[in-house]
Structures are given as structure tokens and as C-alpha cells.
Amino acid sequence: MAEQSKKIDKSTIIEKPIKEFQHPQESLLRKKAIPTIYCPGCGIGTTINAFLEAISKYCQIPHDQIFVVSGIGCTGRASGYVNLDGFHAIHGRAIPFASGVEIAKPPMKPVIISGDGDLFSIGLGHFAHAARRNIDMTVICVNNAIYGLTGGQDAPTTPVGAKSRTTPYGKISFPFNLSHIAIANGATFCARYTVYEYVQLSKAIARGMNHQGFSFIEVISNCHVHFGRRNNLGDAIAMRQMFKKARKRMNEKDIGLDIHKTDIIFEAGKGFTKIPTGIFLEERDEPEEFSERIIDAYEFIK
Amino acid sequence: MVVKRQPKVLTGTYFKNGNWAMVEGAIASGIAEFFAYPISPASEIVEYVSYRLPAVGGKAAFIVEDEIASINMCIGASWAGSKVLTATSGPGFSLKQEGLGLAYMTETPLVCLNVQRGGPSTGLPTFSAQGDYMQVQFGSHGDYPVIALTPWSVQECFVLTIEAFNISERLRTPVIILADGEVSRMMEQVTIPKEEEIEVINRKGPKQGIDKTKFKQFDASDQEDLVPPMAHFGEGYKIFGTGLTHTEDGIPKLDEDLHIELIDRIYKKVEINSHLYPEAHTYMVDDAEIVIISTGISARASLEAVLEAREEGIKVGLFRPITVWPFPRDEFEPLAKKADLIVVEMSMGQLIWPVERYARKECTLVKRIGGTPPDPKNILKAIKKLAKK
Amino acid sequence: MEVHQHPEKKHYIITDESRCKGCGLCIEFCPKDCLGYSVEINEKGWRVSKMHRMKDCIKCYMCERMCPDFAIFIGENTKEEGAKD
Numbered sequence: 215m216a217e218q219s220k221k222i223d224k225s226t227i228i229e230k231p232i233k234e235f236q237h238p239q240e241s242l243l244r245k246k247a248i249p250t251i252y253c254p255g256c257g258i259g260t261t262i263n264a265f266l267e268a269i270s271k272y273c274q275i276p277h278d279q280i281f282v283v284s285g286i287g288c289t290g291r292a293s294g295y296v297n298l299d300g301f302h303a304i305h306g307r308a309i310p311f312a313s314g315v316e317i318a319k320p321p322m323k324p325v326i327i328s329g330d331g332d333l334f335s336i337g338l339g340h341f342a343h344a345a346r347r348n349i350d351m352t353v354i355c356v357n358n359a360i361y362g363l364t365g366g367q368d369a370p371t372t373p374v375g376a377k378s379r380t381t382p383y384g385k386i387s388f389p390f391n392l393s394h395i396a397i398a399n400g401a402t403f404c405a406r407y408t409v410y411e412y413v414q415l416s417k418a419i420a421r422g423m424n425h426q427g428f429s430f431i432e433v434i435s436n437c438h439v440h441f442g443r444r445n446n447l448g449d450a451i452a453m454r455q456m457f458k459k460a461r462k463r464m465n466e467k468d469i470g471l472d473i474h475k476t477d478i479i480f481e482a483g484k485g486f487t488k489i490p491t492g493i494f495l496e497e498r499d500e501p502e503e504f505s506e507r508i509i510d511a512y513e514f515i516k
Numbered sequence: 517m518v519v520k521r522q523p524k525v526l527t528g529t530y531f532k533n534g535n536w537a538m539v540e541g542a543i544a545s546g547i548a549e550f551f552a553y554p555i556s557p558a559s560e561i562v563e564y565v566s567y568r569l570p571a572v573g574g575k576a577a578f579i580v581e582d583e584i585a586s587i588n589m590c591i592g593a594s595w596a597g598s599k600v601l602t603a604t605s606g607p608g609f610s611l612k613q614e615g616l617g618l619a620y621m622t623e624t625p626l627v628c629l630n631v632q633r634g635g636p637s638t639g640l641p642t643f644s645a646q647g648d649y650m651q652v653q654f655g656s657h658g659d660y661p662v663i664a665l666t667p668w669s670v671q672e673c674f675v676l677t678i679e680a681f682n683i684s685e686r687l688r689t690p691v692i693i694l695a696d697g698e699v700s701r702m703m704e705q706v707t708i709p710k711e712e713e714i715e716v717i718n719r720k721g722p723k724q725g726i727d728k729t730k731f732k733q734f735d736a737s738d739q740e741d742l743v744p745p746m747a748h749f750g751e752g753y754k755i756f757g758t759g760l761t762h763t764e765d766g767i768p769k770l771d772e773d774l775h776i777e778l779i780d781r782i783y784k785k786v787e788i789n790s791h792l793y794p795e796a797h798t799y800m801v802d803d804a805e806i807v808i809i810s811t812g813i814s815a816r817a818s819l820e821a822v823l824e825a826r827e828e829g830i831k832v833g834l835f836r837p838i839t840v841w842p843f844p845r846d847e848f849e850p851l852a853k854k855a856d857l858i859v860v861e862m863s864m865g866q867l868i869w870p871v872e873r874y875a876r877k878e879c880t881l882v883k884r885i886g887g888t889p890p891d892p893k894n895i896l897k898a899i900k901k902l903a904k905k
Numbered sequence: 906m907e908v909h910q911h912p913e914k915k916h917y918i919i920t921d922e923s924r925c926k927g928c929g930l931c932i933e934f935c936p937k938d939c940l941g942y943s944v945e946i947n948e949k950g951w952r953v954s955k956m957h958r959m960k961d962c963i964k965c966y967m968c969e970r971m972c973p974d975f976a977i978f979i980g981e982n983t984k985e986e987g988a989k990d
Binding site: 247279297304307311313322514515 | 519551573578580582592594595598614748749751752753755756757759765767
Binding site: 222226227231235237238240243248249250253254255256262263264412449450451454 | 923
């Protein structure tokens with residue numbers, strides 16, 4: 215019986231479908247740029263998919279007002295695959311570019327999709343200042359704990375003990391807790407999800423975009439080609455199964471004042487054993503976002 | 517607190533410095549945003565814009581976290597449709613180089629004021645120099661054509677800033693003003709004309725009523741001046757910009773022929789529109805046997821030397837390129853054929869490179885580093901030495 | 906493109922072999938184990954994901970959500986199209 219059910223059933227194929235089927239997000243994809251440059255199973259594609267679902271399904275911002283900026287790196291290519299206004303800035307400078315647009319045209323809603331190396335290594339200063347100013351932008355950081363595009367060197371998010379091309383004996387220095395940086399610098403929305411939690415991620419992106427002010431969403435993604443391979447974590451499937459096991463849902467109340475509860479735990483040989491996920495911060499009585507403050511500040515000039 | 521709204525153009529005659537005049541020029545051109553980081557001797561620009569720009573209805577004038585952020589914010593604001601300005605000095609200009617490279621590649625109009633100071637490194641802050649001449653052209657990696665203007669008086673600081681914005685908007689390219697510390701802080705008479713007398717050019721946009729989905733941000737195939745019309749974010753064109761080699765609609769494509777075509781067009785764009793750039797300033801060159809080539813404050817010292825030498829009966833003239841990049845070759849070459857050349861500059865010899873290249877002969881260099889302008893006596897000495905031969 | 910229609914629920918599952926890179930995420934995370942690798946390879950040399958047992962499909966959207974390459978998705982059944990006889 216089991217054998218029977220494993221058989222390939224071709225009877226359900228429709229040779230001539232009545233209409234041409236399209237991916238639900240097809241109209242938001244720049245078809246000339248597809249297929250993506252990403253390795254099979256990469257989490258960045260899933261993140262793009264989640265972002266597109268967020269803007270088409272869960273949030274009501276008109277698409278003409280959304281624009282996507284990314285920096286350099288694997289995730290840096292994300293803006294090119296999205297059929298919206300977009301820009302592919304230089305390494306680490308996606309946030310200043312988006313800030314410039316937001317200040318010049320306040321109705322625009324910048325979304326930055328970039329990697330951990332781009333946003334938190336070379337671009338950390340800009341991130342901190344954008345969060346301080348509370349500029350109305352959504353930063354989606356795809357954190358794969360490694361520099362993927364350049365071939366697997368250790369990033370500031372690579373956990374202690376993890377092996378990479380430049381840390382063949384195990385990483386020595388401590389990694390960043392990205393949520394910690396965001397909250398400490400004044401972000402008013404902060405969330406973290408793994409690529410496995412697609413629906414929650416998509417909804418969190420939409421919630422971050424509806425939020426007036428600086429919102430930060432960290433996506434724990436799988437770089438099985440560089441991070442997974444060197445740390446014996448297997449392929450894309452194995453890494454996502456690991457995320458499935460390691461994720462631990464938390465919210466503002468669970469965390470309280472101890473932001474270290476959101477630290478990701480990595481054990482050499484075992485991989486990630488604890489990834490706290492959820493919405494860590496959402497300021498409901500939002501302070502005014504930056505471009506509104508500018509308009510208010512110059513009101514007395516008549 | 518109520519502040520009265522100020523007029524955009526402060527028509528009248530003033531006794532002010534170069535930094536003030538450059539800001540007034542930029543505001544008369546209609547800048548909406550200004551992002552910079554304070555650095556002497558350009559700090560005054562930053563301070564004055566912060567006071568003046570909000571009062572004329574500009575959106576924002578900000579000190580941002582660093583030089584790199586300032587140039588990238590300028591690119592962003594320019595892509596959102598604003599005229600933008602940034603100001604810096606030597607070390608800050610070095611930091612801006614990668615961003616400027618992006619602006620050249622993505623054809624973003626903006627103006628960068630570079631008030632030169634002594635270098636290398638932190639060098640001589642607040643003192644003056646002319647050592648960024650080569651950096652302007654060769655600072656960022658790769659090949660890109662540069663338009664750089666050098667003022668020598670406070671009046672020119674005003675006029676050239678407007679000119680710089682007009683060129684930048686017309687050609688969709690960054691334009692750099694290479695002032696030196698001396699010109700920027702020198703007090704002088706400056707006359708600002710009436711608003712209607714100032715010619716302000718804005719960038720061309722896509723044709724009205726075209727299919728928005730078919731618009732290509734980098735397509736100049738039907739443009740005579742090779743400048744593609746520029747659409748902005750939020751207008752529904754779904755434009756995309758990248759620093760990578762890109763196709764006409766901005767999609768990254770790493771292709772040999774495409775790269776050649778793209779860089780060729782960016783170069784040609786600057787080359788074929790050379791009639792738009794300010795012409796070189798010549799003084800007493802018609803009968804001159806010796807011609808001094810100099811820019812900025814050194815040109816003023818050179819002028820003094822020329823006048824003194826003429827009194828002594830030596831036939832000397834002055835050639836002052838206002839557009840230093842691209843070098844005004846057509847105007848310079850006929851002069852170079854008939855006269856001996858002296859280059860006066862406040863560096864160890866940078867302007868002399870294109871001069872010797874286009875003159876095809878060796879020239880005398882009068883150099884002066886150390887923060888103060890060259891002494892006309894030294895220039896006169898060089899003239900006399902050359903005249904005796 | 907290969908289109909499968911569920912015999913009763915009438916929704917569609919579409920697999921696009923030109924986009925699929927054969928990572929196997931949809932196959933692994935399908936709760937009903939409906940999907941599998943193809944026998945033949947696509948033009949890029951991958952063994953792509955194919956719907957093997959459409960009858961078991963419960964339209965949970967897991968495959969569409971897991972796919973990084975927009976290669977597998979669900980087609981909704983609308984009234985006008987009617988059912989396949």
C-alpha cells in the first residue's frame with residue numbers, strides 16, 4: 215500500500231490550462247532579472263518573497279510610494295529583483311541613500327533589504343544614526359552569519375566557535391546581537407524571525423512598514439554553502455530544520471529589561487540551539503518620525 | 517519665535533567672503549537639501565546654509581554623521597528630484613570619493629564644493645592649498661569624466677556655483693567647485709543680480725504622457741546631447757539605479773560590450789557639451805612671449821607679477837583655466853605654441869601635468885606649499901629668469 | 906510549467922521548471938509528502954521539483970512560501986473556470 219502511494223501520479227496534470235497561471239507576486243518581480251543569482255535553497259529569495267507578500271497582502275501602502283534600497287552583498291541584489299523604485303547603493307551606504315530620499319520626499323516609504331555585513335559591519339554608523347533620528351524606514355537585515363558573496367569570511371555576526379574561511383580554528387571574537395544594537399540606538403520597532411517562519415516574518419514586515427518611524431526586522435537566514443558547509447550543518451533543508459527546532463518565540467513581556475534574553479546561542483558542532491524570535495519592541499505611542507519633525511521644526515518661518 | 521521668510525536671491529552689493537557667495541549661489545539655483553559634515557575651511561559654508569536654507573523654504577540642511585553619509589544622502593535626495601549641495605575640504609573629499617564614483621556611474625546631478633586645504637592627511641587645516649587638482653579627476657577608482665570649476669574671486673564663487681548647478685542638471689553629472697581656502701575666506705565685493713537675471717536650468721524629465729512601464733532611466737539613444745532624461749522616485753516609473761554596469765533600464769549586467777558602451781557615453785556626454793563650460797580667462801596674452809598658467813588664488817598673485825613685469829617691459833600674459841577638468845585644450849594649445857610657459861600653483865606640481873602634456877614642452881613650475889599664497893616676487897623672479905634666456 | 910489540479914478541491918499547483926534550482930525545500934517541508942524530484946533534468950542541469958501526488962495536497966501553501974525562487978505556487982480556483990471533468 216505504501217509502495218502504491220509513493221507512485222508518481224500524472225493524471226492530475228492539465229495539459230492546456232484555461233488561463234495562464236502566474237506567481238501571486240509576479241507583477242512585483244523584475245522579470246528581466248529573474249532567475250536570481252542565489253544558490254539553490256538560499257534564504258534571501260524567501261525573504262524577498264515574504265516582503266512582496268507583505269506589501270501586496272498585509273499592508274496598505276501604495277506601491278508607488280515604496281522603494282527598495284540595498285547595499286552590496288548577496289542580499290544587496292534583492293532590490294534589483296523587485297519591480298518597484300529601487301537603488302543598489304555602494305557597500306554599507308544603503309541607509310544614507312534612503313535617508314536622503316526620505317528627507318527629500320517624505321511620502322516615500324524606504325525599505326532597506328540588506329545583509330548583516332553591509333548594515334552592521336561597514337554600515338553600522340549609519341544604522342545607529344538613522345535609528346537615533348527615527349527616520350521613517352524599514353530595515354530588513356538578512357543575517358546569515360557570514361560574508362556570502364565574497365566566499366565565506368567571518369562577519370561581525372558569526373558566532374563564537376563557528377568556522378569560516380578566515381576563522382578556520384573557530385571564531386574568537388563575540389558576535390553582535392543585532393536587536394540589541396537597534397533597540398539601544400532608538401529603533402521604535404524591532405523584530406526577529408527565521409526564514410522558516412514565513413508568515414510571521416511577512417506579517418512582521420508589514421507591521422514594521424505600517425509603523426511610523428524606524429523599524430528593524432532581522433531575518434535569520436541559511437547560508438548553507440559557506441556557513442553550513444564549514445560548520446557541518448548540512449544543506450538548506452537541514453539548516454531550515456535546525457531553525458525550526460531552535461526558534462523560541464518571545465515578546466516584549468518575556469524579555470523585559472534583560473535584552474540578553476534575545477541572544478542567539480550557537481554551539482560548535484551542533485549549530486544554532488536557541489534563536490529567540492518574535493516582535494521584541496513596538497513603541498505604540500510613537501515619537502514623531504524625522505521628516506515630520508523637520509516640517510514641524512521649520513513651521514515658525516513665515 | 518517667528519522668523520521672517522527670506523528672499524531666495526539677495527539682490528544687492530555686499531562685502532562678503534567666498535564661502536558666503538558659494539552658498540548664495542547655490543540657494544539662488546534653488547537647492548532644496550544640503551548634507552555635509554563640518555570641516556575647516558568649509559565649516560562656514562555648513563553654518564551659513566543651516567541658517568539660510570530653512571529660511572528660504574528649503575527642506576533641510578543637516579550635519580550628518582560623516583562625509584560618506586553626506587554624499588550618499590545627496591545622491592538619494594537627487595534621485596528623489598531635488599537639487600542638492602554638499603561641501604567639504606581635502607580629507608572629507610577623500611572620504612567622499614566612493615560616493616562620487618557612484619554618482620558618476622548612476623548619472624546623478626549634484627554639486628560638491630571642495631575648499632582645498634593643505635595635505636596630505638590632516639595636513640594644514642584652516643590653511644589653503646591647491647593640492648586636490650589631481651584627486652578630483654583620479655580620486656575614485658575606475659574611469660569617469662569630471663567637470664571641475666575654479667573660482668578666483670568672491671564674485672566668481674557666486675557665479676560659478678550657479679553655473680555648476682546648471683551644468684550638473686543639464687548633463688546629469690556631478691560638478692565640483694575647487695575653491696581654495698584663501699578664496700573661500702577672502703572678503704571682497706560681490707554683486708548679486710536680480711532673480712530674473714539669473715539663468716537657472718533644471719534637469720529634463722521623461723516626456724509627458726509616455727508609457728511609464730517602458731521608460732528607461734539610462735536611455736539616451738534619442739537624445740542629441742547624450743543625456744538621458746531623469747525620472748524620480750515616487751513618480752510611478754519604477755526606476756532602478758545601480759553602481760554596477762547596467763543596461764539602459766538600470767538592470768545590472770556584467771557584459772563587456774555593455775560596459776564599453778556605457779562608459780563611452782558618459783565620457784562623450786561631457787566631451788560634446790564642452791560649449792556649456794565657462795571659458796578660460798586670459799589676460800594680456802596676445803603679444804605675450806611668456807604665459808603664466810594658474811588658477812584660484814595663485815592666479816591673483818600671478819596677475820600681480822604680470823603687471824609688474826609689464827612695467828619692466830617683459831611681455832607676459834596670464835592664462836587662467838576656469839574649467840580645469842576637462843582642461844580647456846582648444847584655447848590653450850595656440851598659446852602654448854608661441855610662448856614660454858610658467859605654471860604657478862599651491863602644490864608640488866599638479867596642474868603642470870596637463871599643461872606639459874598639451875604644450876608638449878617643458879614648463880617652469882613656481883610652487884608654493886605651506887598654507888599661504890605664492891609671493892608675486894617669486895613669480896616675477898621666475899619670469900625674469902625665463903626672459904633672460 | 907506543469908499545472909496540476911486537485912480532483913476535488915479544484916485548486917492548482919504550478920511548478921516552473923525554468924526557475925527551479927532543485928533545492929528540495931518544498932519537497933522536504935510538504936506536510937503530506939506530495940512533491941518529489943523529477944527524473945529528467947532541466948536546461949540548467951537541476952533535477953527539479955515536481956508534483957507527484959496531487960490528490961494528497963491540502964493547499965497549505967508551505968511549498969510556495971518555502972520556495973526562494975518563485976518556482977512553485979498555488980493557483981486559486983475561481984468560479985468561472987469551473988472544474989475539470
